[in-house]
Amino acid sequence: MHHSEDNRAVSPFLPMFETFRAELDEHHDRRERVIKASRDITAASKKIIFSLQRARALKQQIPQGIQKANKQFYEIISAQYNAVSKDLQGLNAYRYSGQITGGNQEFMEAASFQHYLEKQSLISLEESRAKLRGLGGESGSLMLTLDDYLLGIFDMTGELMRFAITAMATNGELPGGESRSKSFPNAVNDINAGAIEIPAARLPQRNVLADLRQLRSCLEGLDVGGNGRLARDTEKKTEVMRICVDKVERALYGLIIRGRERPKGWLPMDEGGKQEVESY
Amino acid sequence: MAEENAGMVNPAIFEHLQLKIDEDTSIRDELREIVQTLEKQERSAQSILSRAHSTPTSQLQDVATAAEAAIRHEIESISRLSRTASNHPYYKYNATWTRQVQDACFTILLCGWLGGFASEAVPVNLKDRDAFHLTIEEYLQSLISLVDELARLARNSVTLGDYSRPLQISQFIKDLHAGFQILNLKNDSLRKRSDGIKYRVKEVEDVVYDLSLRNLVPKS
Numbered sequence: 001m002h003h004s005e006d007n008r009a010v011s012p013f014l015p016m017f018e019t020f021r022a023e024l025d026e027h028h029d030r031r032e033r034v035i036k037a038s039r040d041i042t043a044a045s046k047k048i049i050f051s052l053q054r055a056r057a058l059k060q061q062i063p064q065g066i067q068k069a070n071k072q073f074y075e076i077i078s079a080q081y082n083a084v085s086k087d088l089q090g091l092n093a094y095r096y097s098g099q100i101t102g103g104n105q106e107f108m109e110a111a112s113f114q115h116y117l118e119k120q121s122l123i124s125l126e127e128s129r130a131k132l133r134g135l136g137g138e139s140g141s142l143m144l145t146l147d148d149y150l151l152g153i154f155d156m157t158g159e160l161m162r163f164a165i166t167a168m169a170t171n172g173e174l175p176g177g178e179s180r181s182k183s184f185p186n187a188v189n190d191i192n193a194g195a196i197e198i199p200a201a202r203l204p205q206r207n208v209l210a211d212l213r214q215l216r217s218c219l220e221g222l223d224v225g226g227n228g229r230l231a232r233d234t235e236k237k238t239e240v241m242r243i244c245v246d247k248v249e250r251a252l253y254g255l256i257i258r259g260r261e262r263p264k265g266w267l268p269m270d271e272g273g274k275q276e277v278e279s280y
Numbered sequence: 281m282a283e284e285n286a287g288m289v290n291p292a293i294f295e296h297l298q299l300k301i302d303e304d305t306s307i308r309d310e311l312r313e314i315v316q317t318l319e320k321q322e323r324s325a326q327s328i329l330s331r332a333h334s335t336p337t338s339q340l341q342d343v344a345t346a347a348e349a350a351i352r353h354e355i356e357s358i359s360r361l362s363r364t365a366s367n368h369p370y371y372k373y374n375a376t377w378t379r380q381v382q383d384a385c386f387t388i389l390l391c392g393w394l395g396g397f398a399s400e401a402v403p404v405n406l407k408d409r410d411a412f413h414l415t416i417e418e419y420l421q422s423l424i425s426l427v428d429e430l431a432r433l434a435r436n437s438v439t440l441g442d443y444s445r446p447l448q449i450s451q452f453i454k455d456l457h458a459g460f461q462i463l464n465l466k467n468d469s470l471r472k473r474s475d476g477i478k479y480r481v482k483e484v485e486d487v488v489y490d491l492s493l494r495n496l497v498p499k500s
Contacts, residue, residue: 011454011458013459014462017463024463090410091410093369093371094374095371122288124292124293206287218294221294222294225301225305
């Protein structure tokens, strides 16, 4: 049924498609490597965050035990970034930014949480970039996009929530401003003794909740534009962040209103309670 | 310390973030404006090209010539896009224009196939520097659009009494199909769309079969 006179055996376009094949194969391989590294970086960062949650104090060096435990995870992260750095140079930095963003965000979450525990302040974009830049190794520096940074910070609010609730459950108070709260050692007892007026000084100005609220207001104040990926991502994360702040506020309410009527470690919320069991 | 009571967030951090986000938004707006123009021009080129389905082969050159004029406007917009986009990392904003550039590329390919010019001034698959270009994926996407359109043209050629064009089309898309078959595509939109090529090949083969069955195939 075919007309053999123009039925060529070999397509004249094959050489062109062979070039395309080589290019696309190269592209897919690079993409796969970046995805894999991103996944490993994410996993190691999660483990770092998990250990950091064992810290109970603010504005202090991370306890030795936690530092020691985290060393191996930082090494994994460093090795992964180092290996994939060559795939993320020049034109390819943005080409695969969608593949590395998961790892970058989780790394940011860990880095910003650690920074907060140590300094009780928010790490800046430039400080974060400097941290990541060094991990690129010989192939060149690595890029942290504004989106990576910002979305990592959003996720970090969840860690602040967990940290605050754990501390409340174990120490009966919000971490932060410890030096000040020590001058009111009977604050909680006063409440339990029937003092109706809750002394304002009972809540130090700079505890985790105050920080969380400030961070929330800064993040909510940011105008990320009407459309685009960042707008979509931040919308979802804003909702989660609000819930986190809310949980801390509810936990604090319970702490204030019931004080030490209830056993140490007991939590008013199921979700929070589940977290607690894990951290004992 | 004043900083002690100021809170955890240094206000400068968020001022800087807002500044950067605003810069980014204005770049996107600028690109979007060009892309919208390109989209309009692409639609008008495509409406001219679609006349090919109802134009006898003898007058087809007129269609190609008219389409050429429309495509020159597209090329102007693409040059403008190229100048603006090359000031920024290519893949950062690629998503802003990729679909419209694919469509424009399709009109150029179709016009070329119909006998128009089809000369491009845009590099394909740039690797060594970060500037505007047409990616392989974008080019392949527009080839698939071309295959779809030619399958339709094969049937309509028969309606117009042109029995040799379907043979030409059949050979052409078979050759393209052979090319696509050697690619190792991942599970993405390119893969999904290229899976459709074999049905187009089959459709056009059916047209050729109908013609040959009735002895309508011109002797060459």
